[in-house]
Amino acid sequence: MIKTGSQHIETLKDGRQVYINGALVDDVTSHPAFCRSVASVGKLYDFQSARTNLDLMTYEIEGSGGERANRIWELPRSHTELVERRKALEAWTEIHGGFLGRAPDHVASCISGMYMGLPVFEQYDPARAAALADYYRYARDNELYLTYVIINPQADRSKGANEQSDPHLTAGVVDEDGEGLTIRGAKMLATGGIMANEVFVTCIQPLKEGEEPYAVSFVIPMNTKGLKILSRKSYEQNAPSVFDNPLASRYDENDAVLYFDDVKVPWDRVFINQDTAMCMRQFHATPAHVYQNYQAQIRLMVKMRFLMGIARMTAETNGVVGFPQVKEILGNLAAQSAMVDAMVHAMEIKGGMYGEYFVPDRHTLYAAQVLTQQLYPQVITALRELAGGGLIMLPSSVADFANPELKELIGKTQQSPTTSSEGRVKFFKLAWDAVGSEFASRHTQYEMFYAGANFVTKGHSFRSFDWDRCTHLVDQMLDSYSLEEQLSETKIAAE
Numbered sequence: 001m002i003k004t005g006s007q008h009i010e011t012l013k014d015g016r017q018v019y020i021n022g023a024l025v026d027d028v029t030s031h032p033a034f035c036r037s038v039a040s041v042g043k044l045y046d047f048q049s050a051r052t053n054l055d056l057m058t059y060e061i062e063g064s065g066g067e068r069a070n071r072i073w074e075l076p077r078s079h080t081e082l083v084e085r086r087k088a089l090e091a092w093t094e095i096h097g098g099f100l101g102r103a104p105d106h107v108a109s110c111i112s113g114m115y116m117g118l119p120v121f122e123q124y125d126p127a128r129a130a131a132l133a134d135y136y137r138y139a140r141d142n143e144l145y146l147t148y149v150i151i152n153p154q155a156d157r158s159k160g161a162n163e164q165s166d167p168h169l170t171a172g173v174v175d176e177d178g179e180g181l182t183i184r185g186a187k188m189l190a191t192g193g194i195m196a197n198e199v200f201v202t203c204i205q206p207l208k209e210g211e212e213p214y215a216v217s218f219v220i221p222m223n224t225k226g227l228k229i230l231s232r233k234s235y236e237q238n239a240p241s242v243f244d245n246p247l248a249s250r251y252d253e254n255d256a257v258l259y260f261d262d263v264k265v266p267w268d269r270v271f272i273n274q275d276t277a278m279c280m281r282q283f284h285a286t287p288a289h290v291y292q293n294y295q296a297q298i299r300l301m302v303k304m305r306f307l308m309g310i311a312r313m314t315a316e317t318n319g320v321v322g323f324p325q326v327k328e329i330l331g332n333l334a335a336q337s338a339m340v341d342a343m344v345h346a347m348e349i350k351g352g353m354y355g356e357y358f359v360p361d362r363h364t365l366y367a368a369q370v371l372t373q374q375l376y377p378q379v380i381t382a383l384r385e386l387a388g389g390g391l392i393m394l395p396s397s398v399a400d401f402a403n404p405e406l407k408e409l410i411g412k413t414q415q416s417p418t419t420s421s422e423g424r425v426k427f428f429k430l431a432w433d434a435v436g437s438e439f440a441s442r443h444t445q446y447e448m449f450y451a452g453a454n455f456v457t458k459g460h461s462f463r464s465f466d467w468d469r470c471t472h473l474v475d476q477m478l479d480s481y482s483l484e485e486q487l488s489e490t491k492i493a494a495e
Helices: 005-011 035-049 051-057 079-096 104-116 118-124 126-141 276-284 288-317 324-349 362-391 398-402 404-413 421-435 438-449 454-464 467-478 483-494
Strands: 017-020 058-060 068-070 146-149 172-176 180-187 198-201 216-221 227-231 256-266 270-273 352-354 357-359
Touching (some): 035 051, 035 079, 079 324, 104 118, 104 146, 126 270, 216 256, 421 438
Parallel strands (some): 146 198
Antiparallel strands (some): 227 256, 352 357
16 A cells, blocks of 8 residues: 555654654654654655546556555666656656755665666675665565765864774664674764655775774664764744745755764674775676766756746846846856756656666766756855745744735835745745745755765766777877878978
C-alpha cells in the first residue's frame, strides 16, 4: 500500500529528541517551528498515493506479485525507464517549487545508487553488502524518508578529525562488539531531518590514515536512543503568516546538527566499518554520487522554472516587460534556465549502462554542478534588479489589510497595470521570500555549497572528463605535419 500524507506524519510522532530555542520538542508535527513544513511533506505523499498519480509516481516491484513502490527507489534498466523516473521527480518537485532541497527523493537516490553498486560492497565485505541490500529493500517497501549527514563539523579545518582538540567532536566509533558499533560525536548537516524517518550517516570528505574510526557508513532511525537533533533557527516559526512568507512558512525543511551520545548501531544497519578507502568508493565506485546529484539537478531545473515565473511576473507587475533592457535581462535568464534543463536531458541521453542499470552521464552531471553553483546567485541578482524597490516597499504584514484606513492607502500606493493592489502585494511577498528574505538567503547558500565548495565540483569535473579524446585531436593535428617535411619544402622553395 502506497503511503499517504497522514500516515507519514504519524510516523514522526516517535519520541525523537529535537532541540530548538533551548527546549526539547514534544511533537514536531504540531510545534510552530515545524508543523507547516511537515504538512507540506505530507502533501507529497498525498500526491503520490492519489489514484490518478499511481502510474506517474510508482512502479511495480519486480517479482513482488504486483506490489508497487515510489519511483524514487526505482533502478532504471534503460534510458526510457530513467526518463519515466525523472518525470515523477519533476512532478513531486513542482509541488514545492524546488525549495525542499532534501525531499525524500534525494537520499533515496543515494541509497539506490549504492545498491546498484552492490558488487563493490561484496568485494569489500559480503556481510556489509548483505546489510545494504536488505536495507534498500526495507526502505523501499516501507517508503522511508531519509536524510543524511555526510560532513564533519568544521571546527579547525586545517586539521583532520583525529587532530581536533576533542577527538570525539566528529562522530566516530568508540566501541565495537557482537551487537554492533557505538558512535560518539557530531555530524552535519541533517537537512530535512526533522521530517525524515531515518538518517544515513557516513563521510564524503577524504579521510586519511589515523581517521579510520570516522570512516563508517550506517543508517539509523531518527528516534534512536542517544541521538540528539540540534535544530537551527526556524524560519517557519518566524513566519507566522503564509501571506507574508508563503515559502518560509511552509517549506522550511530545516537543517540540524546531529550529536551521537554513544549511539548503538546494530550490524544489520552498518555498511562500512572503519575503512577510509571504502567510504570514498561507496560514492564514486558506484552510481550513488551521480544518482543523488542527478536528482538535485532535476530539482534545480524545476526551481529555475519557478524563478523564471517570478522574473516574468515581476516585469509584468511593474509594467516594464516591453522595455528593451528588461527583455535583455529576461532573455538571459531564459537562456540560463534552458541550460539547466538541457544539461539534465543531456545526462540522460549520454547515460550508459552500469552493469544491468542505466545511469546518467557522470561528467555532464559534474559539469552541470560546476556551472549551476555559479549560476544561482547570478539569477538571484538579476531578479533583484528586475524588482528594484518593489521587493521591500510593501505593507508590514497581512494585518494591514484588516485596517480599513491602511487598506485604502495600500490600494492607492500599491498599483500595477496587471493586477489589484492586493495581488501586487501578494506577488511581491512571494518574490521577496524567494529572492531576498532570510529563507531565500539560506537557499542561495544551499545552492552554492550543497555539493561542496566550487573547487570540489571542479575537481569532479576534471577527473571525469574525457581528456584523452581531446588530446587525441591535438596529437592528430600535430602528426599531420613534421619538422623534416617543412624543412624539405622550405629548401625546395629556396632553390
